[in-house]
Amino acid sequence: MITFLLHVLRLLPFLFGGHRQLAVENLALRQQLAVYKRTTARPKLRTTDRLFWIGLARVWAGWRQPLVIVTADTVLRWQRRRFREYWSKLSGRSTGGRPAVHAEIKTLITRMATANPLWGAPRIHGELRKLGIDVAERTVSRLMPKRRPQPSQTWRTFLANHVRDLVALDFFTVPTARLRVLFVLVVLVHHRRRVVHFNVTEHPTAHWTAQQIVDAFPDDSAPSYLLRDRDSVYGHGFRQRVKGMGIGEVLTAPHCPWQNPFAERLIGSIRRECLNHVLVLGERHLRRTLARYFAYYHRARTHLSLDKDAPHGRRIERPELGRVIPIREVGGLHHRYVRRAA
Numbered sequence: 001m002i003t004f005l006l007h008v009l010r011l012l013p014f015l016f017g018g019h020r021q022l023a024v025e026n027l028a029l030r031q032q033l034a035v036y037k038r039t040t041a042r043p044k045l046r047t048t049d050r051l052f053w054i055g056l057a058r059v060w061a062g063w064r065q066p067l068v069i070v071t072a073d074t075v076l077r078w079q080r081r082r083f084r085e086y087w088s089k090l091s092g093r094s095t096g097g098r099p100a101v102h103a104e105i106k107t108l109i110t111r112m113a114t115a116n117p118l119w120g121a122p123r124i125h126g127e128l129r130k131l132g133i134d135v136a137e138r139t140v141s142r143l144m145p146k147r148r149p150q151p152s153q154t155w156r157t158f159l160a161n162h163v164r165d166l167v168a169l170d171f172f173t174v175p176t177a178r179l180r181v182l183f184v185l186v187v188l189v190h191h192r193r194r195v196v197h198f199n200v201t202e203h204p205t206a207h208w209t210a211q212q213i214v215d216a217f218p219d220d221s222a223p224s225y226l227l228r229d230r231d232s233v234y235g236h237g238f239r240q241r242v243k244g245m246g247i248g249e250v251l252t253a254p255h256c257p258w259q260n261p262f263a264e265r266l267i268g269s270i271r272r273e274c275l276n277h278v279l280v281l282g283e284r285h286l287r288r289t290l291a292r293y294f295a296y297y298h299r300a301r302t303h304l305s306l307d308k309d310a311p312h313g314r315r316i317e318r319p320e321l322g323r324v325i326p327i328r329e330v331g332g333l334h335h336r337y338v339r340r341a342a
Contacts (some may be wrong), residue, residue, distance in 0.1 A: 206235030
């Protein structure tokens with residue numbers, strides 16, 4: 001009511017002047033706006049409505065007086081927001097500069113750096129130039145994945161570089177039906193996953209172990225490197241014999257069997273595929289069982305690391321050779337499948 005009286009008093013000069021019709025119409029509109037403001041807490045305004053009041057505030061000094069739906073601070077806030085949006089849009093426009101590097105080139109640089117840990121940005125940049133890819137060397141350096149410098153080559157790199165000249169050596173134990181514990185020594189050539197020698201004993205010593213190395217590699221066939229753990233059985237006599245054969249020893253870190261992965265994987269396969277299903281009676285029985293398993297292991301068992309081939313190589317038999325027949329291996333624990341003419 002007080003607001004309405006204020007509007008009437010404000011329009012008195014117009015009522016008694018020559019603008020009576022305009023004053024009454026203005027009063028009616030203001031009364032309706034006051035009712036609308038009471039019923040609607042926050043009326044919705046469009047962008048055109050905001051632009052209208054922003055423009056009116058620039059050309060009319062008394063624009064604050066007729067405001068009813070919104071306050072003067074709201075109109076000023078609209079103007080400041082419009083100013084920020086205008087300049088943000090203007091400054092966000094592309095101004096040229098260096099062209100973006102294609103995603104395929106980024107992926108190629110990452111692949112090159114990962115596959116060649118010894119290469120730096122100049123080497124990769126040279127390879128890209130030979131492939132017809134024109135990027136700056138600094139761009140290559142920026143896109144290369146960051147890696148910490150290695151104090152020495154990794155185990156994976158060492159094994160890959162010396163796989164043809166590396167032999168692994170390891171012991172594992174087998175309990176017998178007579179409650180004895182037998183020790184099995186296996187000597188594994190990494191290149192084709194071949195077990196070149198194995199033997200069984202109840203009391204392993206350094207001298208006995210050294211003799212097994214001599215038996216495994218007669219006639220100057222010794223490998224360049226021998227990978228083993230730090231077991232005390234490899235004593236002074238063993239080390240002297242190995243050194244005399246010209247074999248370099250590579251020792252795994254303490255309590256790190258994963259650093260001798262091929263030998264550990266072989267021992268796991270022997271247990272899972274053979275010894276876990278056999279009651280070992282004694283030393284001779286264990287030796288015969290392992291001989292049968294290793295015969296199957298070398299001639300028939302396929303290996304993922306050998307592209308699903310056997311260590312001794314296994315030829316592909318075409319369907320025209322005949323029907324498929326099974327051949328028992330390791331006492332029937334496994335079978336080898338071949339083709340025979342009917």
